[in-house]
Amino acid sequence: MTDRPTLLLLPGLLCDARLWRDQVAAFAPAWRCVVADLAHDDNLPAMAGRALSAAGDAQGIAVAGLSMGGYVALEIMRQAPGRVGRLALMDTSARPDTEEQSRRRRALLALSESGMFRGVTPRLLPTLLAPRHLATALGAEVTAMAERVGRTAFHRQQRAILKRPDSRPDLARIAVPTLVVVGEHDALTPPHLAEEIAAGIPGATLARIPEAGHLPTMEEPDAVITAMRDWLRA
Numbered sequence: 001m002t003d004r005p006t007l008l009l010l011p012g013l014l015c016d017a018r019l020w021r022d023q024v025a026a027f028a029p030a031w032r033c034v035v036a037d038l039a040h041d042d043n044l045p046a047m048a049g050r051a052l053s054a055a056g057d058a059q060g061i062a063v064a065g066l067s068m069g070g071y072v073a074l075e076i077m078r079q080a081p082g083r084v085g086r087l088a089l090m091d092t093s094a095r096p097d098t099e100e101q102s103r104r105r106r107a108l109l110a111l112s113e114s115g116m117f118r119g120v121t122p123r124l125l126p127t128l129l130a131p132r133h134l135a136t137a138l139g140a141e142v143t144a145m146a147e148r149v150g151r152t153a154f155h156r157q158q159r160a161i162l163k164r165p166d167s168r169p170d171l172a173r174i175a176v177p178t179l180v181v182v183g184e185h186d187a188l189t190p191p192h193l194a195e196e197i198a199a200g201i202p203g204a205t206l207a208r209i210p211e212a213g214h215l216p217t218m219e220e221p222d223a224v225i226t227a228m229r230d231w232l233r234a
Contacts (some may be wrong), residue, residue, distance in 0.1 A: 005085075006058035006167055007031040007232070010051060010069030011038055012091075012215075014121070014146040015155050019066060023228060031062070031232070038072060039153035043160050048075040052083065060085035062232060064179075066217060067092050067189065068157060074167040088231055089173060090181040090224075091214050093193045094167040094200065105158050117151040118228035130185035130213035138218060171200030177234035178204040181227055183212030183219065205231065 007027055009020040017024070017035040024033045036051035051072060055061055061085050065073030070092025077084060097105065110122070121143045124132060128142060146154075178201045182194035191208060198206040207227040209216040217224050 002088030004030060004032040005060060005062065006055050007033045007062045008051060008055050009033060009035045010063070010065035010072045011067050012065075012151045013161065014124075014154055014217075015066070015069075016145055016148055018141065018145045019215065019217055021218075023064075023217055023225055026225045027228070027232070032058070036069075036072070038067065038068065039156065040156070041160065042156040042172060044071055044075040044164055045079065047072045047160060048079050052076060052080055055083075059083055062086040062088070064088035064090065064228070066090040067214065068161055071161065071167075073165050076169060078170060081173075081175075083156065086177045086179075086221065086231060086234065087180065088179040088228065089194075089197055091183055091186050091189050091194070091216065092197070093189045094171060094197050095193065096164055096166045097162060102162055105162055111160050112151050112154060117154065118147075121146045127187045128214045130211055130219060131181060132211060133213070133219050141218070142215065168196075168200060171197060172202065174201045174204075177183055177231060179227060179231035180204055180206045181209060181216060181224060182206075183209045183214060183216040185211070185213045188214045220231055 011019045020035055027033055034054050036054050038047050041047045061084055063073050063076055070089045073089060125139055180198040182191045182195050198204040209220050209223045214218040
């Protein structure tokens, strides 16, 4: 057993613990860092339940989710708000998919189901990273991460995302210290969506990360750590 508080970290689509590597290294001395495995379920309620189980019987959990992980974090707030002491929503949206977004997801699913899963990440990479990071080793790390998660999990995750609800009506009921983070160059969930979330949650703090796209925890880890450190002290 440990008397350290629990920091529950929720990865995004095609992401694993690498997404949070630097944040875990920064906070593990003071926090019990748990990175949830979101590769096994095809709906958000099941993902949220699995993540809560991974946290054990901890109360007052600090929950941080990026992209799909943000959808799961909002589902945790619906399922077990009393267990959450702090909430961080990064590069995510409270809205359901538009028709165009759903169409693109289904096209990627079809591509993957046709046996071309390796074609998914090159198509997604320019939307995941800020331009300055595309030609660096980080692109290879993101690609390797997606390969580790794999095609079957990708199918489950996309189905879960396609079925997600509109979380905007839930925002005003969130009553814990909340941090909203967004990369300035995020093409998938642009800053205006983060602004919408921050405006909807009473007392929320918005942190915009320069030179980052959709994966600021990997692209600009120190800036994210700084924002999270203030949040964890709240």
